Amino acid sequence: MVLGFDEIEAVRLKDLLSFPQEEAARVMGVSQPTFHRILKEARRKIADALINRKAVRIEGGAYAYDSHPFRPCRWMRGWGMACEELALMAEEELKRRQPKGGDRMKKIAITSTGDTLESLVDERFGRAKKIILYDLDSGSFEVIDNSLNLSSTQGAGIQMARNVIECGAKTVISGHFGPNAVRVLQAASIELYQALGMSVHEAVERFKDGRLQRLYGPDKGPHW
Known part of the structure; x- marks a missing residue:
């Protein structure tokens, strides 16, 4: 065959x-x-x-x-x-x-409802308004707009996963993850963490302290 x-x-x-x-x-x-x-x-x-x-x-x-x-x-x-x-x-x-290994390890991507660290973590990974790419060493961050993905009828999680991969982050923090996004992120060896009802700043601090829950699979079904 x-x-x-x-x-x-x-x-x-x-x-x-x-x-x-x-x-x-x-x-x-x-x-x-x-x-x-x-x-x-x-x-x-x-x-x-x-x-x-x-x-x-x-x-x-x-x-x-x-x-x-x-x-x-x-x-x-x-x-x-x-x-x-x-x-x-x-x-x-x-x-x-690809970014150098050290650069990848120190960057984390957090889905956000706004442009600042005081913004709430956007709990819908695929249709989050923004991605905040945070540098753990310097404390600096950049904001990546995801508005074009908000109206997607399908494939939003995959496209967001693609954006995270292109950012060079090896860790992503969000509220909920569907199976399609998880499949793509895990294929790229990106770790997933869950943050619910908190600001981006609080999520980052909890991540540093080891107090965020790590996810090893989707916690929502497709198209939720």
Whole structure:
């Protein structure tokens, strides 16, 4: 049984990362009908392999795999380069883009209802108004607007998780987390903490003192 790289990518985006079909198609650079066809065929092959005990081989041309858990694989055809060379290029690019380890560890992302540390923690992770990115060493912070995500009919948690990953934080504090957001955050090794009915400042202080509850899974269902 042979699975193409495009089929694996479709399954990864839709079934592993729970992307809405429209966004998954956009990431792959194909139309929604084409994405649906690719995904349907991939699922059929996987079901056939599992039920009938068939070996699965993945192939389909030169490609570069970006090991970041959220970024899509990038399909590169006709370059005349070995897959190993392309993979090394992707790995080096990822290292260049990512913040240094110490920088990641000292930054925490807190969902907020406003622009200051006295603002309340926004308890809806996916549709929080703001993200406050707080530096534990210096006490400085920056505010990231999330207003474009507030009206999303679906995929808000995934998009917010994507924003947190791009910020370079390794810890996120919010009120409640749905399963799709948790799946993406945990794939990026980001720790989740819960803060209810308190200001951002209080949440930060409790986190420093080890008095915030850590979550190891979602505490709400999808689309809550």
